[in-house]
Amino acid sequence: MKLTSANIQDLRTLYISNLKKTLDMEQKITKALPNLIEKSTDSELSNAFRTHLEETKGHVSKVEKLMQKHAGDTDTETCKVIDGLITEASDTIKDVTDPSLRNIALIGAAQQVEHHEIAVYGTLRRWAEILGLSDDVKILQSIEKEEGNADHLLTEISLRVNLQAAA
Numbered sequence: 001m002k003l004t005s006a007n008i009q010d011l012r013t014l015y016i017s018n019l020k021k022t023l024d025m026e027q028k029i030t031k032a033l034p035n036l037i038e039k040s041t042d043s044e045l046s047n048a049f050r051t052h053l054e055e056t057k058g059h060v061s062k063v064e065k066l067m068q069k070h071a072g073d074t075d076t077e078t079c080k081v082i083d084g085l086i087t088e089a090s091d092t093i094k095d096v097t098d099p100s101l102r103n104i105a106l107i108g109a110a111q112q113v114e115h116h117e118i119a120v121y122g123t124l125r126r127w128a129e130i131l132g133l134s135d136d137v138k139i140l141q142s143i144e145k146e147e148g149n150a151d152h153l154l155t156e157i158s159l160r161v162n163l164q165a166a167a
Contacts, residue, residue: 015127016070017077022120023063024076029113030056032086036106041099045106045157052110052150059143066136085113100165107158114151118144 008014033053040046064074089109096102121144128136 011127012070012131015124015131016067018120018124018127019063019067019070020075020077021079022124023060023067023074025079025082025117025120026056026060026063027076028079028082028086029117030060032089035090035093036110039093040103040106042103042157042161045103045161048150048153048157049106049110055146055150059146062139062143066139081116082113085109085116088112098165100161103161104158104165107154107161111151111154111158114147114154117147118151121147 008017030053033049033056037046037049037053040049067074089106089112092105092109093102096105121140125137125140125144128134128140
């Protein structure tokens with residue numbers, strides 16, 4: 001957890017600061033996904049969340065390795081965006097009592113998180129390119145691709161789940 005304010009004066013420092021926020025984000029997502037799995041009543045959706053939980057654990061490990069490489073530790077900085085998205089998702093899950101409608105809400109909440117992650121990893125990948133960190137680029141690009149695949153799968157599931165809830 002961040003104890004002092006960062007003094008960001010160059011792209012490398014900005015990159016490391018955002019890696020710290022990314023690690024916090026992925027750790028929080030790892031803690032939040034089991035609730036989505038539990039609240040889902042659609043087996044395909046639950047399985048998608050389970051699969052993404054395992055991928056997210058891998059993302060935590062990969063970002064930790066990047067942090068060790070660049071900062072020498074795995075300290076985090078608070079990702080305020082993910083805090084807000086998780087709070088919104090939790091509130092919605094509590095408010096929606098109909099199981100079919102809840103599945104739609106779960107997909108919506110998960111896709112908001114995926115879109116944020118895609119943006120984060122795309123930004124970090126571009127910064128790594130500018131900094132000449134080719135190994136980082138490969139790692140970040142692979143995570144970004146997995147996030148995109150998860151979002152695509154949720155879209156596919158939503159086509160069926162949305163129709164079921166509307167019926």
